[in-house]
Amino acid sequence: MSTKNRVLALLKETSTALSGEKIAQELGVSRTAIWKAIKELEKAGYHFEHQAIGYRYLPSDVLSKEELSQQLPTLSIDVASTSESTMKVAKYAAIDGQRGPSLFVADMQEQPKGRFGRPFYAEQGRGIYMSLLLSPNRSFEELPQYTVLAAVAVAEAIDSLVGVSTEIKWVNDIYLNGKKICGILSEAISDFESGHIAHIIIGMGLNFSLPQENFPAELKEKASSLFPDGQATITRNELIAKIWQRFFYHLDRLPDVSYLETYRKKSYVLGKTVSFVQKDQKYTGIATAITDLGELVVQVGQQTITLSSGEISLQTIQ
Structure with missing residues (x-):
């Protein structure tokens, strides 16, 4: 671990201020090295209170490969300051022979696009833009419902860390307060x-x-953020780690599909009129x-239509 990361870890676990001399003694380096480490950390976006008696860590929301790796060993x-598209990065990694599970995270996505190539709004340091590369090497019929699993993982992670109640709009959107x-x-x-699926990218x-x-x-009337006032009570590192911890929790327990019950309970569309x-x-x-395959069942007059992901886009919900 680098000196700056050791300094960061020490200050994070200490609620009071630590002098440069104390930190230097703890880590076995010079006070000059500590001063340089603090400067590097501040340049990276970390915040510290500079007191007469030393440095005190202040809550900072900086994407950290080291912190994520500790939670997702x-x-x-891979953490980048910016990316054209983390999906593209994951695809190129797969083409180059990299196997999953690999996570690609960016502080900013330059060409953010969702389902059917629709663009969405992004800002530096204000969002989570990431893609997970998996290498299942299975037939299509053997694959789990990855999108459904991921949606449940995101909803569970947000609810547990923030204390809110999210909803899932079939098949792949997370809603909060409508x-x-x-x-x-x-x-x-x-x-x-x-003839197998070599890679899946989420x-x-x-x-x-x-x-x-x-x-x-x-977008103001239909889109929002987890912290719409701009004041986050958790870090992005915490949420990213919790999302993938929940995802692999459910993935590792297949063929148990109890996660589908959560998906159904959190449905934003069940019981509503949809077009x-x-x-x-x-x-x-x-x-x-919602079937055990994650399909949406819609009653259209006397006709029952079952929709699978990728076929349609819901137009209206009432």
């Missing part, structure tokens, strides 16, 4: 020789502490159930 983790705060996208990379864009007034006018387009025809009906 089984993952290969507005979308997170979108999830899953893509598969197949191996034509074996991408997420989560509005974390984006102030509500910063959203473009066309969707299928084969260029618009339908309107009541969302009545």
Whole structure:
């Protein structure tokens, strides 16, 4: 561990101020090295109170590979200051032969896009933009419902850390107080020789502490963030770690599908009137159930239509 990371760890676990001399003694380095480490950490975005008696750590929200690796030791983790698209980064990694589980995180996504290529709004340091690369090497029929698993993991992580009650809009959006705060996208990379799915990439864009007034006018009424006042009570590192801890918790317990009960209980659409387009025809009906395969069952008049992810986009919910 580098000197700056050792200094950070020591100050984080100490509630009172520590002098440069005390830190130097604890770590066995010079006071000059401590001063340089503090400067490097502040440049990276960490905050410290400079008192006459020393330094005291102040809450800071800086994406940290080291901190994430401590909480997610089984993952290969890459953290970038900016990325055109973490989905693209994960795809290129898979093409280059990298195998999962690997997590790619960016402080800013330059070309944020969700399902069907729809753009979404992003700001530096105000969101979570990440993609997980998995290498299941299974047939399509053997694959778990990764998008459903991820949605449940995000909802559980947010609820437990922030004390709110999120909802899931089928199939891949997380809602809070009636507005979308997170979108999830899953893509598969197949191996034509074996006929198996070689890789799965799960991408997420989560509005974390984006102030509500910063959203473009066309999005303000339907999108929000976890902390719309811009004042986060947790760090992004904490939420990222909790999301993937919950995801692998459920993944490791398959074929137990109890997570589906959470998905159904948190549904933003069950029991509501929904409209969707299928084969260029618009339908309107009541969302009545979610199957064990994560499909949405809609009652359209006397007809029952079962929708699978990727086929449609819900147009309205009432």
